Amino acid sequence: MKNRIIFYLSNDVHILDLAGPLQVFYESGEYGIPYEIRFVSDQNKKQFSAGLFSDKLTDFAAIEFDKDDILMIPGFSIQSNLEPNKSFDDWLRKAFENKITICSVCTGVFALARAGILNGLECTTHWKYIEALQRQYPKVKVMKNRLFVKNDTIYTSAGITTGIDLALFLIEERHGANFAYQLAKELVMYLRRDSADGQESIYVQYRQHINYQVHSVQEWLIHHLHQKTSIEALAEKVNMSPRNLTRLFKAKTGITIGEYVEKLRVEKALQLLKRNEKMTTISQECGINHPHQLATILKKHTGYIPKELKKLS
Incomplete structure (x- = not known):
C-alpha cells in the first residue's frame, strides 16, 4: 500500500488544524512508515488566518487519486470561503465517488457539505459552528459533543486538536493500535475515542x-x-x-x-x-x-x- 496524504488549503486556513494532523503523519515516517505529504489548493499561494503564508502549492486539479490516498481539509475562516468553487466541489465529489478517504477538521466540514457529499450522513464540527452547519445544510445530520464521526470513507472532526485525534485514529486503522500508540507517546498525547466507537483498543487505553x-x-x-x-x-x-x-x-x-x-x-x-x-x-x-x-x-x-x-x- 502506498501511503499518501493530501492537504487542501482553503483561504485563511487555521494553522493548528493543519499542523496537528500534519505532525502525526510526519512522525509516522520517523517511526518507519513514511507518508508522501502533498499540499494542494486552487492557487499557488495561500495566507493562513494567523497571517503566515504558504506558497509553491500544487494545483488540486493536477492530483490523480490513488485508492489508498487520504484527503484532508483543515478548518478555515468561513467568511473567507463564501464564494462557490464548482471545480473544487466536482473534484471532491469525484474523490467521494472513488471511495477516497476524505477528512475534515473543524470548519473544513463546510467544504464537504457544500459539495453535497454529506447529505444524509452524520458529521461533526467545532461546537461553535454546530447550529450554523445544520441551518445552512439541513440535509446533513450534525452531531453534537463528538470528537470525530466516521461514515464509511468520510471522517469529520471537531475543532482544533481533535484533528490530531482523528489523524491518530486513521493511523490506528491502517497500521495498528501499537503503532498509533507509539506516535501518540512521541506527541505527548493520549488517544481518545469518539463516543460512538464500539470498542477501544487496550493498547491505547x-x-x-x-x-x-x-x-x-x-x-x-x-x-x-x-x-x-x-x-x-x-x-x-x-x-x-x-x-x-x-x-x-x-x-x-x-x-x-x-x-x-x-x-x-x-x-x-x-x-x-x-x-x-x-x-x-x-x-x-x-x-x-x-x-x-x-x-x-x-x-x-x-x-x-x-x-x-x-x-x-
Missing part, C-alpha cells in the same frame, strides 16, 4: 498518565504477553516493591495489573481469531495454559464463545 514506571510495565506486558511473569518480577524491572507497584498501577490506570493482563489477552485473542489461528496457538500467544480457559475469558468479556466470534469477524 489506560495510558492517560505520565508515570514512566507504569508505562514501562505496560509496554513489557504488551510485548511479552506469551511469557509467564509475576508481580515480583514486574516490580523488579522498575526498581519498586511489589506492594508499591500494585498500588501505583491501580492509582494511575484505574484497574489492577491482573485486570490489565486479562484485557490484553482478550484483544490479542480477537486479533488472532480474525486470522483463523488455532485455539491452541492463540492460547499460547496469550500466555494461557488451556484453550478452555481462554474461551471462558472471551465469553466473560465479549459474551461470545470463540466459534461465534470467528463468524462475527
Whole structure:
C-alpha cells in the first residue's frame, strides 16, 4: 500500500488544524512508515488566518487519486470561503465517488457539505459552528459533543486538536493500535475515542498518565504477553516493591495489573481469531495454559464463545 496524504488549503486556513494532523503523519515516517505529504489548493499561494503564508502549492486539479490516498481539509475562516468553487466541489465529489478517504477538521466540514457529499450522513464540527452547519445544510445530520464521526470513507472532526485525534485514529486503522500508540507517546498525547466507537483498543487505553514506571510495565506486558511473569518480577524491572507497584498501577490506570493482563489477552485473542489461528496457538500467544480457559475469558468479556466470534469477524 502506498501511503499518501493530501492537504487542501482553503483561504485563511487555521494553522493548528493543519499542523496537528500534519505532525502525526510526519512522525509516522520517523517511526518507519513514511507518508508522501502533498499540499494542494486552487492557487499557488495561500495566507493562513494567523497571517503566515504558504506558497509553491500544487494545483488540486493536477492530483490523480490513488485508492489508498487520504484527503484532508483543515478548518478555515468561513467568511473567507463564501464564494462557490464548482471545480473544487466536482473534484471532491469525484474523490467521494472513488471511495477516497476524505477528512475534515473543524470548519473544513463546510467544504464537504457544500459539495453535497454529506447529505444524509452524520458529521461533526467545532461546537461553535454546530447550529450554523445544520441551518445552512439541513440535509446533513450534525452531531453534537463528538470528537470525530466516521461514515464509511468520510471522517469529520471537531475543532482544533481533535484533528490530531482523528489523524491518530486513521493511523490506528491502517497500521495498528501499537503503532498509533507509539506516535501518540512521541506527541505527548493520549488517544481518545469518539463516543460512538464500539470498542477501544487496550493498547491505547489506560495510558492517560505520565508515570514512566507504569508505562514501562505496560509496554513489557504488551510485548511479552506469551511469557509467564509475576508481580515480583514486574516490580523488579522498575526498581519498586511489589506492594508499591500494585498500588501505583491501580492509582494511575484505574484497574489492577491482573485486570490489565486479562484485557490484553482478550484483544490479542480477537486479533488472532480474525486470522483463523488455532485455539491452541492463540492460547499460547496469550500466555494461557488451556484453550478452555481462554474461551471462558472471551465469553466473560465479549459474551461470545470463540466459534461465534470467528463468524462475527
